[in-house]
Amino acid sequence: MHLELIGLGKTFVNGAQNGEVRAISGIDLMVEQGQFVSIVGPSGCGKSTLLRIISGLEKPSDGKVLLDGREIVKPTHDVGLVFQQYALFPWRTMAENIEFGLEIMGMGKVERRAIAEKYIELFGMQGFEDRYPSQLSGGMQQRVAIARTLIMNPKLVLMDEPFGSLDSQTRNDMQEFLIDLRNERNDTVLFVTHNVDEAVFLSDRIVVLSKRPAKILRTFEVNAPHPRDRTSKDANDIRREVIGILKQERMSASPVDNAVHALRKFSAVRR
């Protein structure tokens, strides 16, 4: 597996104001087989848009996404996407959710259930097969969503702030679970988060994005072996540096924000 982003850019056309919003600009990135790469950036900077483009859900305005040298133009089961809001089908039981992709492929009921059972065991969720998502905890729901993605054995797994809506204890558990899962399967993961601690704890590489339009500001390599100490000096050093960059990004207002600000002031005076 080899992922390559070449000069990726995205501009949204805002119909109402006849304006354009540049979300992403000139992103180049390479991810190799088995790497865990985190993308952090200020909120609203276009991280999710980036993942949606890589997954093929959205088309880039410039540049392209290459997976093993082939351009991605539409969603494929080679690229899995895990959503922050889990996006489980509420009318399907846990096992039926996990089987969804196999069912789409036309696999028979017995066969796909057998495979799903393996994942349910690997994820430590036995006994909940016939529960509906609404009957599961947030952590369990996100594990179901991850299992539903991994059962397709995607070459690349995209995760869009997957633990963003979990409480901090569950979040830590899920991070450790993800590390264990990687040891087991050696998936290639591109992980979006706004939580710097999480990125430092999980990743081989951290990519820091600027605010809109998002471009790559810096890249950190994290070489510490797993399991990692969340409070080690090395971890703290990286964390401090990343947080520093993000803070600076937030402080310096973009031209767009300046314009909006000026406009608000102007209308306030007129009133």
Place this chain on the structure above:
Amino acid sequence: MWRYLPVLLLLCLWEVLCLLGTVPNYVLPSPVEIMEGLGALLTTGMPPGRLLHNHILYSLYRVAWGFSIACALGIPLGLLMGWFPLFHRVLSPIVELIRPIPPLAWIPIAIVWLGIGMRSAAFIIFLGAFFPVLLSTASGVLSVSPILIDAARTLNANQKDIFLKVLVPGSLPSIFVGLRVGMGVAWMTLVAAEFSGVKEGYGLGFMIMTARDIQRPDQIVAGMLVIGVIGLIVDWLFRAWEARLRPCV
């Protein structure tokens, strides 16, 4: 059970008022008289010889026809309206133009087109049930979270898979609301349609109108009661069916 006590007390008060003659029984028959009226409907029939269960069967038959056609057209059209924005834009103005016309206002033209009888009754009932089914189905499709569609797409689902495995099950709760509302309207429309004449000489609305013609308020009220109870049972059946189909909620 004690919450039914007020109902019981009310019935007792009603009975006493009737016995004392405070309320004359040609205005409002007493509960006991109504029950006797119901008995007469079951045994003698109204008009005599035409028994209650036959009236019920004819009414249900008419509703079944009108309602089935409403579902057969309303659900697929609603799904299409929800799925294709263009279809929605084209169809909406037509729907909004026809929908405000009460089904009963269609009776004269329905009789001109289809004659008095089964077909015009089914048509009126269809009109009553069609719009709730159509609009609930369409809004059900629109209410399916786009993120579920995205999730399905990343799992390799094509348009047909998304339609059958995401949009249809996702809009099912809303479709059921439409079915229940539609059935309620169909039932109301039926009785009113039967007031204005039936060819077969059977039907709950027809039965009540006949009871009125020969001044039998006890049988009128008993007929009303039967209509209410059947409506309740039908709604309850729908809810039971829904619970079987969607055990997750």
